[in-house]
Amino acid sequence: xxRPADPEEFYDHxxxxxAVVTTDxxxxxxxxxxxxxxxxxxxxxxxxxxxxxVPFVSALVPEVDVPGRRIVVEDLPGLLTDSGAD
Numbered sequence: 001x002x003r004p005a006d007p008e009e010f011y012d013h014x015x016x017x018x019a020v021v022t023t024d025x026x027x028x029x030x031x032x033x034x035x036x037x038x039x040x041x042x043x044x045x046x047x048x049x050x051x052x053x054v055p056f057v058s059a060l061v062p063e064v065d066v067p068g069r070r071i072v073v074e075d076l077p078g079l080l081t082d083s084g085a086d
Contacts (some may be wrong), residue, residue: 020045020073
């Protein structure tokens with residue numbers, strides 16, 4: 001099949017439905033879609049609660065493991081965990 005020229009580039013259909021986990025292995029949810037913005041792309045992650053938006057940048061998404069069917073994201077306070085809840 002077609003491969004993106006840049007190995008850092010992925011096709012949406014390769015990523016949608018992949019499990020999303022934090023760098024320490026905690027399950028976050030599942031990738032619902034990728035929103036392509038003018039400045040950067042956003043990962044829309046379906047969690048138990050509301051959808052979570054994570055900028056698709058290497059600092060926040062250090063690993064995309066298509067063969068392993070998972071996406072690793074940094075668990076930043078306020079991004080994935082509700083900083084107001086204990």
